[in-house]
Amino acid sequence: MRITARNAEKTAKILIWTIALMVIAVLIFIIIFILYRGLPVINWNFLTEIPRRSGREGGIASPIIGTLSVTALAVLIAMPFGVGTAFYLAEYTKGGIITRIIRFCTESLAGIPSIIYGLFGFIFFLDVLGLGWSILSGGLTVAIMILPTLIRTAEESIRSVPKSYREVSFSLGGTKWQTIRKAVVPSAIRGIANGIILSVGRCVAETAALIMTAGYELIMPRSVFDSSRSLAVHFYTLVMDGISERNAYGTAAVLIILVFFINVVANMLINRFVAKGR
Numbered sequence: 187m188r189i190t191a192r193n194a195e196k197t198a199k200i201l202i203w204t205i206a207l208m209v210i211a212v213l214i215f216i217i218i219f220i221l222y223r224g225l226p227v228i229n230w231n232f233l234t235e236i237p238r239r240s241g242r243e244g245g246i247a248s249p250i251i252g253t254l255s256v257t258a259l260a261v262l263i264a265m266p267f268g269v270g271t272a273f274y275l276a277e278y279t280k281g282g283i284i285t286r287i288i289r290f291c292t293e294s295l296a297g298i299p300s301i302i303y304g305l306f307g308f309i310f311f312l313d314v315l316g317l318g319w320s321i322l323s324g325g326l327t328v329a330i331m332i333l334p335t336l337i338r339t340a341e342e343s344i345r346s347v348p349k350s351y352r353e354v355s356f357s358l359g360g361t362k363w364q365t366i367r368k369a370v371v372p373s374a375i376r377g378i379a380n381g382i383i384l385s386v387g388r389c390v391a392e393t394a395a396l397i398m399t400a401g402y403e404l405i406m407p408r409s410v411f412d413s414s415r416s417l418a419v420h421f422y423t424l425v426m427d428g429i430s431e432r433n434a435y436g437t438a439a440v441l442i443i444l445v446f447f448i449n450v451v452a453n454m455l456i457n458r459f460v461a462k463g464r
Contacts, residue, residue, distance in 0.1 A: 224439025268336025324400030343377025
């Protein structure tokens, strides 16, 4: 039986839709399973009390603060370097050895396992710089980890802006910087923001690097120089040490809700910014 082009196209569409629906179904199943086991654990005391007896009792207030602190610090440090590098690669270079070196370094950073980042952070930030186990050490380490994501997504967003936008700006007498600020940034901001959101998600979910840099402390951190356990590290410890399966599911549910909340708020801010720019 001869397969026509139309039949082949239909078969391909069915296959693609089937795979996509399977991926979505797996994701929905995982989320529902975690929320089903974790939501009954979540209450006001669970969210506002610090863990006691290694996490068997109490809540997760200090891991929440630790997670938000490390994430905010990492994004604030990495964002100017990542977005700035992306603009340099997309707007100011035409190739050459410097561009190749930057791309090689970015690709190499993207392929390094997180545990290696943790080892580097432990040796450099803790021992060489003497920062100790702290939010600052964890934030600096994770900032280096998310640089490839920021650079790649921002560069692709900048390159996707039509060249006609730049040509119109130049024809009206705009400088290079004015063109980037007035024509390129408003068009690329959504893609750049999506890269930041992806980076935030990786920061929130990171475990290995933070175990070796931010530490295990369960007390409430008072500054970036204090050690603090993140939600992901707390969840890992509760499960691997067999401390409390109930609190582990509650922590996992809070992680899912936190990531969802960050994505929703970020997208709302992006839409409002884009709407104002029109």
